[in-house]
Amino acid sequence: xAEETNNELVPVSEYEVLEKVDDQAIIQMMTxxxxxxxxxxxxxxxxxxxxxxxxxxNEAANRRGGIEVAEIEYTExxxxxLAVAKATDSITGSSRYGACEQPKSAGSRPDPFAFTxxxxxxxxxxxxxxLPVPVIKEVLNYYLHGKxxxxxxxxxxxxxxxxxxxxxxxxxxxxxxxxLKTRFDQNSVSxxxxxxxxxxxxxxxxxxxxTEMHWTQLxxxxxAADRTPELFNEMLDRIKKLEAAAVASEIPETPDxxxxxxxxxxxxxxxxxx
Numbered sequence: 183x184a185e186e187t188n189n190e191l192v193p194v195s196e197y198e199v200l201e202k203v204d205d206q207a208i209i210q211m212m213t214x215x216x217x218x219x220x221x222x223x224x225x226x227x228x229x230x231x232x233x234x235x236x237x238x239x240n241e242a243a244n245r246r247g248g249i250e251v252a253e254i255e256y257t258e259x260x261x262x263x264l265a266v267a268k269a270t271d272s273i274t275g276s277s278r279y280g281a282c283e284q285p286k287s288a289g290s291r292p293d294p295f296a297f298t299x300x301x302x303x304x305x306x307x308x309x310x311x312x313l314p315v316p317v318i319k320e321v322l323n324y325y326l327h328g329k330x331x332x333x334x335x336x337x338x339x340x341x342x343x344x345x346x347x348x349x350x351x352x353x354x355x356x357x358x359x360x361x362l363k364t365r366f367d368q369n370s371v372s373x374x375x376x377x378x379x380x381x382x383x384x385x386x387x388x389x390x391x392x393t394e395m396h397w398t399q400l401x402x403x404x405x406a407a408d409r410t411p412e413l414f415n416e417m418l419d420r421i422k423k424l425e426a427a428a429v430a431s432e433i434p435e436t437p438d439x440x441x442x443x444x445x446x447x448x449x450x451x452x453x454x455x456x
């Protein structure tokens with residue numbers, strides 16, 4: 183994408199493209215119009231540049247679940263609005279700040295949406311930092327190509343007895359998950375629901391993406407849930423909220439026939455998910 187100046191093509195930066203698309207999306211929201219642009223894609227110097235717009239980031243956050251804007255502060259300046267937002271991931275406990283300084287004028291005319299743009303862009307900048315890469319890729323792929331890659335989280339499910347380097351922390355996590363399986367089933371949480379939660383919890387696609395620290399944290403979380411009813415109920419609530427967010431998302435998940443057959447097996451000793 184480029185702008186023409188004195189018959190010359192001047193490259194437009196990714197930032198400028200994103201700002202223009204997001205400005206339009208915010209105006210559409212404020213005027214009750216349907217938002218169409220969830221992603222942007224253009225060629226720059228022979229390279230394809232792709233990314234999520236404000237609407238796409240919000241969609242990815244809904245897909246991921248557990249990300250909330252906790253604080254918003256703003257300051258009015260002579261020629262602009264300055265907004266700072268704090269987003270928090272209730273699953274990991276991480277927080278990030280995002281800021282935006284929005285001019286009060288669009289060209290030579292006052293911009294009646296300047297304040298709203300500053301607030302929404304500050305939230306966008308904060309939320310984006312908390313989004314796991316697999317979720318961003320899935321939203322990009324869906325809106326760029328009109329289809330889902332196919333069960334983005336399901337690919338993590340696999341046989342725990344494969345011949346690889348299974349750490350003690352991994353073994354402990356599998357053992358505790360199997361121990362809690364009956365209680366999960368009693369509360370309408372399937373093994374697939376649980377492992378999907380783990381994948382969203384750590385922002386991974388495959389078991390190999392899990393670090394030793396991840397396995398240790400998961401084991402600690404499962405141990406606490408096993409020993410304390412209140413903590414078990416809190417974990418159930420987190421799992422169900424994330425699953426509800428995934429179901430409510432506009433991006434459909436494609437069933438994995440092999441995984442469905444595997445999870446449907448009654449022999450849990452040889453078909454341990456993840």
